[in-house]
Amino acid sequence: KAGVTQTPRYLIKTRGQQVTLSCSPISGHRSVSWYQQTPGQGLQFLFEYFSETQRNKGNFPGRFSGRQFSNSRSEMNVSTLELGDSALYLCASSVGQEISYEQYFGPGTRLTVT
Amino acid sequence: GDSVTQMEGPVTLSEEAFLTINCTYTATGYPSLFWYVQYPGEGLQLLLKATKADDKGSNKGFEATYRKETTSFHLEKGSVQVSDSAVYFCALGYTGTASKLTFGTGTRLQVTL
Numbered sequence: 001k002a003g004v005t006q007t008p009r010y011l012i013k014t015r016g017q018q019v020t021l022s023c024s025p026i027s028g029h030r031s032v033s034w035y036q037q038t039p040g041q042g043l044q045f046l047f048e049y050f051s052e053t054q055r056n057k058g059n060f061p062g063r064f065s066g067r068q069f070s071n072s073r074s075e076m077n078v079s080t081l082e083l084g085d086s087a088l089y090l091c092a093s094s095v096g097q098e099i100s101y102e103q104y105f106g107p108g109t110r111l112t113v114t
Numbered sequence: 115g116d117s118v119t120q121m122e123g124p125v126t127l128s129e130e131a132f133l134t135i136n137c138t139y140t141a142t143g144y145p146s147l148f149w150y151v152q153y154p155g156e157g158l159q160l161l162l163k164a165t166k167a168d169d170k171g172s173n174k175g176f177e178a179t180y181r182k183e184t185t186s187f188h189l190e191k192g193s194v195q196v197s198d199s200a201v202y203f204c205a206l207g208y209t210g211t212a213s214k215l216t217f218g219t220g221t222r223l224q225v226t227l
Binding site for chain 2: 004031033035042043044045048055056058090092094097098099100102103104105106107108
């Protein structure tokens with residue numbers, strides 16, 4: 001069974017640009033979550049999508065947005081990039097929102113903003 | 115709000131040594147607790163979990179007990195191996211918002227021969 005895949009794995013962007021990251025969950029998983037990982041702030045929850053609807057959102061500015069498609073694939077978008085957006089962006093998928101369902105994480109997309 | 119505090123790393127141990135990584139939490143409700151492990155270049159993997167007080171999670175020789183009275187979930191292993199070298203994250207979450215995990219800052223473990 002294929003794991004969670006994220007594309008691209010590495011990305012370099014310039015301040016002010018926008019970026020779109022993609023996440024393909026494990027087949028059959030309907031919940032997709034996004035996290036930002038930085039050395040200073042650690043792992044922070046961005047948002048979660050379930051059946052194409054955003055169910056939970058973390059404390060990030062509106063520049064961070066996402067969506068989920070009918071096949072459960074998800075994208076997140078960051079507009080007007082800032083240097084502080086440089087991070088490893090992790091996607092996780094699970095069957096549902098119950099705590100008994102394990103979350104499976106992808107390898108991440110490393111975004112560098114210059 | 116909720117928060118998770120882990121001991122600062124890195125933790126350096128010799129192979130076969132006993133491991134303890136401390137984790138304490140502050141929670142507004144009754145969370146489930148998790149330990150995740152991140153190997154270099156990979157995403158996080160669930161190591162073990164406990165869903166209520168006094169539960170013990172265990173996996174691959176690692177154990178952690180949910181202690182409500184001390185709000186702790188310390189990770190232990192009796193004999194570490196070089197292959198255990200990784201970053202370990204303690205986290206908490208709730209049913210209904212299970213994907214919205216609150217993580218600690220992570221503790222890097224390095225095991226040497």
